[in-house]
Amino acid sequence: MRARSFWPLLMVLVLIAGACAPATPAAPGATATPAAAQPKEIVLGLSLSTLNNPFFVTLKEGAEKAAAQYGVRLIVVDAQDDPAKEAANIEDLIQKKVSALLINPTDTKAVVPSIQKANQAGIPVFTVDRAAEGGEIVSHIASDNVAGGRMAAEFLCKALNGKGKVVELEGIPGTSAARDRGKGFNDYLKEQCPGLEVIARQPADFNRAKGLQVFENILQAQPQIDGVFAHNDEMVLGAIQAAEAAGRTGIIFVGFDAIDDAVKAVKEGKLAATVAQQPAEMGRLAVEMAVKYLRGEKVEKFIPVPLSLVTKETVK
Amino acid sequence: MRGMRDFLGRWSGVLVLLALWMALTLMTPRFLTPSNLLNVALQSSILAVVALGMTLTIISGGIDLSVGSVVALTGALTAGLMIRNGWPVGGAILAGLGAGLALGLLNGALVVYGRLVPFIATLSTMAIARGLTLVYTRGYPISGLPEAFTFLGTGEVFGIPMPVLLMGAVALGISLLLNRTPWGLHLYAVGGGEDLAWLSGVRVNRVKGLVYGMSGLLAGLGGILLTARLWSAQPNVGVGLELEAIAASVLGGASLSGGYGSVGGTLVGALVMGTVGNGLNLLEIPSYHQQIIKGLVFILAVGLDRLLKTGPWPARSIPVRRRGTS
Numbered sequence: 001m002r003a004r005s006f007w008p009l010l011m012v013l014v015l016i017a018g019a020c021a022p023a024t025p026a027a028p029g030a031t032a033t034p035a036a037a038q039p040k041e042i043v044l045g046l047s048l049s050t051l052n053n054p055f056f057v058t059l060k061e062g063a064e065k066a067a068a069q070y071g072v073r074l075i076v077v078d079a080q081d082d083p084a085k086e087a088a089n090i091e092d093l094i095q096k097k098v099s100a101l102l103i104n105p106t107d108t109k110a111v112v113p114s115i116q117k118a119n120q121a122g123i124p125v126f127t128v129d130r131a132a133e134g135g136e137i138v139s140h141i142a143s144d145n146v147a148g149g150r151m152a153a154e155f156l157c158k159a160l161n162g163k164g165k166v167v168e169l170e171g172i173p174g175t176s177a178a179r180d181r182g183k184g185f186n187d188y189l190k191e192q193c194p195g196l197e198v199i200a201r202q203p204a205d206f207n208r209a210k211g212l213q214v215f216e217n218i219l220q221a222q223p224q225i226d227g228v229f230a231h232n233d234e235m236v237l238g239a240i241q242a243a244e245a246a247g248r249t250g251i252i253f254v255g256f257d258a259i260d261d262a263v264k265a266v267k268e269g270k271l272a273a274t275v276a277q278q279p280a281e282m283g284r285l286a287v288e289m290a291v292k293y294l295r296g297e298k299v300e301k302f303i304p305v306p307l308s309l310v311t312k313e314t315v316k
Numbered sequence: 317m318r319g320m321r322d323f324l325g326r327w328s329g330v331l332v333l334l335a336l337w338m339a340l341t342l343m344t345p346r347f348l349t350p351s352n353l354l355n356v357a358l359q360s361s362i363l364a365v366v367a368l369g370m371t372l373t374i375i376s377g378g379i380d381l382s383v384g385s386v387v388a389l390t391g392a393l394t395a396g397l398m399i400r401n402g403w404p405v406g407g408a409i410l411a412g413l414g415a416g417l418a419l420g421l422l423n424g425a426l427v428v429y430g431r432l433v434p435f436i437a438t439l440s441t442m443a444i445a446r447g448l449t450l451v452y453t454r455g456y457p458i459s460g461l462p463e464a465f466t467f468l469g470t471g472e473v474f475g476i477p478m479p480v481l482l483m484g485a486v487a488l489g490i491s492l493l494l495n496r497t498p499w500g501l502h503l504y505a506v507g508g509g510e511d512l513a514w515l516s517g518v519r520v521n522r523v524k525g526l527v528y529g530m531s532g533l534l535a536g537l538g539g540i541l542l543t544a545r546l547w548s549a550q551p552n553v554g555v556g557l558e559l560e561a562i563a564a565s566v567l568g569g570a571s572l573s574g575g576y577g578s579v580g581g582t583l584v585g586a587l588v589m590g591t592v593g594n595g596l597n598l599l600e601i602p603s604y605h606q607q608i609i610k611g612l613v614f615i616l617a618v619g620l621d622r623l624l625k626t627g628p629w630p631a632r633s634i635p636v637r638r639r640g641t642s
Contacts, residue, residue: 077603084546
């Protein structure tokens with residue numbers, strides 16, 4: 001085919017395709033009629049850090065389901081983990097004059113100028129999963145790490161019949177996840193399960209290699225260990241390796257996050273339990289809170305999203 | 317007929333952009349508003365600055381794949397000097413621009429003296445600059461930037477965002493360089509054919525080396541603007557930016573085999589890129605589909621551009637190379 005006849009042919013094909021295409025964009029146009037009848041159609045803009053990670057895809061699906069239930073329109077944009085794309089996406093949603101913005105930031109700092117732009121445009125902003133370091137936020141919707149820590153403590157307490165020596169492997173000191181998970185765990189033990197004694201408490205920075213190394217040392221120092229709670233799965237998997245290498249058995253391990261490796265370890269019986277976040281519930285609550293707020297109800301500054309426990313009985 | 321052909325050939329990029337704008341205006345009332353057009357300009361501006369440097373390398377017959385990484389590195393360095401070392405805003409900006417220029421000149425040296433193919437030379441510096449960025453930032457963003465600096469990214473003068481104004485200034489400068497200086501003529505000559513240019517007395521090596529220096533410098537400016545726009549230097553920004561810059565240049569009529577390319581064309585190309593991103597969001601196209609449509613729109617835009625240039629009517633057998641207009 002001569003190059004000259006190729007392009008006109010392609011143009012014609014694309015024009016035909018284009019003529020069929022408006023079927024999709026026409027959908028919002030079609031809803032314009034009821035929107036005119038009800039003066040306040042609620043349109044929510046959901047900006048996600050990435051849709052390349054199953055966690056956020058599930059979050060999006062939860063939000064979409066909730067939007068359908070409430071009869072509101074949801075526009076989802078994907079920053080592909082690029083803060084510059086995120087800024088452009090949020091600017092576009094502001095141009096679109098959405099009723100509220102639900103933002104899952106790519107970065108706690110880089111999102112601040114975008115939030116301030118939304119504030120200036122009078123659009124209420126909610127943050128989801130990751131918080132922002134500035135701007136006016138109506139509410140932050142994220143996993144309840146304190147409750148997760150309590151959940152882990154409760155499980156360990158029951159598994160050990162309320163008595164025993166446990167080790168706590170902490171996350172990076174100063175991070176909110178480490179602080180909250182540790183607080184929930186220790187508060188529960190203090191209040192509900194004084195029989196469990198925390199004999200060692202050391203940071204292993206959320207890292208598997210560090211978890212292995214730190215737990216090796218603890219194994220050397222402690223002749224009796226009945227249970228371990230780690231602030232995330234990576235550390236607990238490292239600790240399990242260390243225990244296996246040292247030939248120590250009978251220790252009950254509890255992790256946090258329910259990453260794939262940890263779920264596998266639960267199935268194999270190496271890991272007793274791991275606390276799972278519920279991204280679909282997070283997406284649902286984000287939409288629910290935004291709708292409530294827009295309908296004039298009061299919304300709390302922090303909306304904790306409940307967690308669930310993955311054990312051999314509940315694992316899928 | 318000939319007048320028509322010349323007109324279409326000359327303005328094909330603009331016509332493509334106008335066609336795109338018309339289509340979007342028909343599809344959504346939100347598109348053609350002053351505030352959204354400014355928004356599109358803002359979203360295209362940093363890409364345009366980087367793409368203008370890319371256009372220079374493309375005119376010379378080369379390419380610069382390192383620009384995305386240079387954007388990240390210069391942004392991090394500028395922010396780091398201010399936050400970690402307490403440098404004044406002006407000094408840090410100069411250092412950031414200097415780092416971009418130095419990396420660009422390194423590319424130039426690799427191409428000219430190292431005799432590496434530009435693709436390979438700049439692919440290597442792309443990896444090196446990204447690695448340096450991660451080492452320097454340790455993977456964490458650098459924030460807490462002074463307002464005098466963030467003004468460059470989020471400030472406005474007479475209602476026009478600073479990055480757009482700076483884009484205009486850069487475009488003017490490069491346009492003068494290309495069309496009003498001997499260097500510009502030499503650059504097109506080198507891109508048209510190095511041997512012929514050399515025989516005509518053009519210092520080919522110097523022209524080529526400087527082209528990469530300019531590209532690095534403009535990537536440095538892009539990095540500074542992006543850092544100011546995000547109020548923080550992010551180690552992972554600019555991934556894939558080189559491809560967008562190449563796309564903007566080519567949409568603007570630059571030829572990857574060298575010799576063609578213009579400032580106006582590249583600006584239009586960057587605006588097409590910005591418009592597509594903005595339009596797809598305004599039309600609420602789901603993000604997975606957006607990428608497919610983007611690919612199709614670029615094929616269509618470049619194709620339409622070529623069609624308008626050569627026409628369905630008989631093409632000239634030997635295309636006339638015209639400086640600065642294609």
